[in-house]
Structures are given as structure tokens and as C-alpha cells.
Amino acid sequence: MQIKEIQEEIIDEFSMFDDWMQRYEYMIELGKSLPLIDEAYKTDDNIIKGCQSKVWVHAELKDDKLVFTADSDAIITKGIIAILIRAFSNQKPKDIIEAETDFIDEIGLKEHLSPTRANGLVSMIKQLKLYAVAYQTQIK
Amino acid sequence: MEHHSNIVPWQMLCERTGAILKVIPMNKEGELVMEEYAELLSDKTKLVFCNHVSNALGTINPIAEIIKKAHGVGAAVLIDGAQAAPHIVADVQALDVDFYTCSAHKMCGPTGVGILYGKEEWLKKLPPYQGGGEMIVEVTFEKTTYADLPHKFEAGTPNICGGIAFGAALDYMHQIGFKDIAGYEAELLDYATQELLKIEGLKIYGTAKNKTSVISFNIEGIHPYDIGTILG
Numbered sequence: 434m435q436i437k438e439i440q441e442e443i444i445d446e447f448s449m450f451d452d453w454m455q456r457y458e459y460m461i462e463l464g465k466s467l468p469l470i471d472e473a474y475k476t477d478d479n480i481i482k483g484c485q486s487k488v489w490v491h492a493e494l495k496d497d498k499l500v501f502t503a504d505s506d507a508i509i510t511k512g513i514i515a516i517l518i519r520a521f522s523n524q525k526p527k528d529i530i531e532a533e534t535d536f537i538d539e540i541g542l543k544e545h546l547s548p549t550r551a552n553g554l555v556s557m558i559k560q561l562k563l564y565a566v567a568y569q570t571q572i573k
Numbered sequence: 574m575e576h577h578s579n580i581v582p583w584q585m586l587c588e589r590t591g592a593i594l595k596v597i598p599m600n601k602e603g604e605l606v607m608e609e610y611a612e613l614l615s616d617k618t619k620l621v622f623c624n625h626v627s628n629a630l631g632t633i634n635p636i637a638e639i640i641k642k643a644h645g646v647g648a649a650v651l652i653d654g655a656q657a658a659p660h661i662v663a664d665v666q667a668l669d670v671d672f673y674t675c676s677a678h679k680m681c682g683p684t685g686v687g688i689l690y691g692k693e694e695w696l697k698k699l700p701p702y703q704g705g706g707e708m709i710v711e712v713t714f715e716k717t718t719y720a721d722l723p724h725k726f727e728a729g730t731p732n733i734c735g736g737i738a739f740g741a742a743l744d745y746m747h748q749i750g751f752k753d754i755a756g757y758e759a760e761l762l763d764y765a766t767q768e769l770l771k772i773e774g775l776k777i778y779g780t781a782k783n784k785t786s787v788i789s790f791n792i793e794g795i796h797p798y799d800i801g802t803i804l805g
Binding site: 506508509510547550 | 796
């Protein structure tokens, strides 16, 4: 599936819930399906800066696609990174770089988080895109 | 114990002037260790600052004693009253404090406006921090004569709307009565503390004997971020 299609799917899923308590529960559920980062990569270098809780992300190229794995010590953050990874993992670096991130606004996540936490979310997206940029140069 | 707003500006001042920042330690309950404070003071101490009430722990600091000791070595005192002002009425003259600050947004008022109380003798000594219209008596290209207090510190067009709105907010709080507010909050603090302690694995940070209605806590095994998000 293309990034855009996955994002539409996520927007649809989130629109099914009436309130944020249900959405948080769903995010916690999504966190459980997060492809976990190998313990060996859970180093300080792989922590995303700008998040209040710890978030580790690792990326590697499989064939011509970038595969992300991650983890967090907070379960809601784990849900957030799981949503992002679902949208961006297993895609070509070029597509990740060019992908829009409006779906975050559409599910209302950014406006629902406090400014510090919303900044953390932006940092996560930025980090995923940075990985894509780094691997894109390798492909060339 | 301290808010960043009462740390960072002083660190910037230290960088600029070479002054040294010394920190009064606190105990496990979240109270300043007054014996250590007394030892930190010397005739080199220029300024002592702390908050009246800690926004993180709720601790009410013994500012009367802090001010008296600081004055004993000739140091000035600035008290950050942002967290205290909505809960405690501070009699700045009885306290003999040199500077006392508070923020309107903590008192049902608008953002971007607040109060800096300063003793007249200090405010006369201090230079203007901004230059512009309305803060002058006479301007020539050779020399400018500054206006008297408070105009010296009010360069340009002030935040008029903010000031009026803050006034309305203070009238509102006075209408309820600070004494009644404090009494009700003390009741709520006791009740909330009792009920929270029933939750297994919950730990409260800041158990000072003298505190206002702030409760910081963690629950064992749960990330504070998660609790904050769910409660928020």
C-alpha cells in the first residue's frame, strides 16, 4: 500500500471513535503491534530528541525499502510512533521524503497534545524523514 | 522547587557579569534547608531569589526568614510570587521584600502581563531596560532625561488591554475573597491527598508541612507522560 492510502486508513479508523479516551485506548493497542527495535539498537544515539518520554528508532534498508523499528518507555508515545511507523515503514526513501503529514492533523492528534508533546510528535516525523534522506543518498 | 523562569534569567546574568549562582539545597519533603542557606550567605551575596510557593511541589517557602537573613548581609531579595499570588496574600511592606513578582495568567487574568513590585529606592536606582516614547522628560540628540517612576520603565505603547483585563480578574478574585479561596483550597488539598494515597503504588513529591494546593505524583510502573495524557 502507498503511504497516502495507509494514512487514509488511519484517518478512517480514528474517525470511528467518539472521544479521546477511546482514541487513547486504540493508540495503546496499536503500540502493542509496533515492530520492536532490537535491544542492541536501544542506545542513546537512537533516542529521538525533543520527546518527553524516551523513543528509540532504528531504520534499515531492505531491498529498496526503508524498514523502521522502534520502542518507547511510555505506552501512549509507543502508540504514536506505531502510527507513524505504520504510515512510513516499508516504503521507498524517496516516497517517505515526499510524503505529506497532514493525516496527523486530520486525526486531531497534534492539536490534542500539549505544545511540548506536539513538538515531540514533530520531532518523530522529522527523524523518520531524516533517516529516509540519509538512505536516499546511499541509494544514489 | 524553582521554575525555569527564576533560574534561566539569573544564569544569563551570571554569564554576562561573571556572578556566581549558588543553590539552596532542599530536603526530601521538598523544603529549603535553612541552615545551609545561612551558610551560603556572605558579604559577597548581592541578591537572593526564590519562589514564595513552588509550582512543582506546592511548598510555601519561609520567605520572611529568607528576606531577614539576606538583609542581614546586605543582599537584596527578589521573590517570585507567580504560584503564590492566587493562593496567599503577600504583604510586601511587612515582609520588607525588595522585589516581588507575579503573573496575571495565574490569577484568572490574561497572558503577557504581570506585576513587578519593587521598593522605590531600588526602582530609582535601576536604569530603564527599554528606551522609547513616554519614558522621557526631554530628548535631544545629545542627551535624554528619563521620566520619573513608573514611566521610566514603561517605554512605548503599553499592553493597555492586558492591564485592564488583569484589573478585572483581580476584582473578580477579591469578590470571592482570598481568605475563602485559601480555605476551600486547603480543604480540597487534604481531601485529594487522602484519596490519592489510597491508590496503590502512588508516591507524592513535595510533602512540606507548609504547602498549598499542588500535588505532584508518580504511580509505580506507569510513565508520568501516560498518566498526564489520560488525565489531561
